[in-house]
Amino acid sequence: MLSYLPTLLLEAEESNLFSPDQFAGYAVTAVITIINLLIAFVVIKFFIYKPIMKIINQRQEALDSELAEAKKAKEEAQAIVDSSKETIDEAKRKGSEILEEAKANADKQSKQVIEQANNEAQQIIERAEDDAARMKRNAFETMKDDIADLSVQIAGHIIGDAISKDELKKSAIMHTEEILDKEVEKSE
Secondary structure, three states: OOOHHHHHHHHHHOOOOOHHHHHHHHHHHHHHHHHHHHHHHHHHHHHHHHHHHHHHHHHHHHHHHHHHHHHHHHHHHHHHHHHHHHHHHHHHHHHHHHHHHHHHHHHHHHHHHHHHHEEEEEEEEHHHHHHOOOHHHHHHHHHHHHHHHHHHHHHHHHOOOOOOOHHHHHHHHHHHHHHHHHHHHHHO
């Protein structure tokens, strides 16, 4: 094994890492690597990068349109909610107006019914008073005639035939009317 060592050292001296032949090999390798990288870059750019970017852009556009549609749908939903709230508020306001109007009508009708009942009661009272006064007058008239007839009979029995019955009747009616008129005035 040791016998190979001197040959190995010799060969290492002859093949220097920085020799012009070695250096040229490094340069060629570097140029080929750069050309391979450029070819790989072009292949990746045209065959992989552009289609991938196209797919990404399409997906981005789809997402943007979906977001726009979602935003539009949200705005429409908010408009519907606002419209519904306005409708509900309007319905509540109209309901309270109808309720107030119904209360006002009920109050008005109750006042009219009470007023009508009071008027009818007043008319009934007035008619009853008129009927009572008429009945009182009729009773006084009947009583006056009865008293006059009774007075004439009594006077005829007491006085006899000295005064005629017609004169007695006229006198009795006159005195009875005076007495009854005074009594009526006292009772009123």
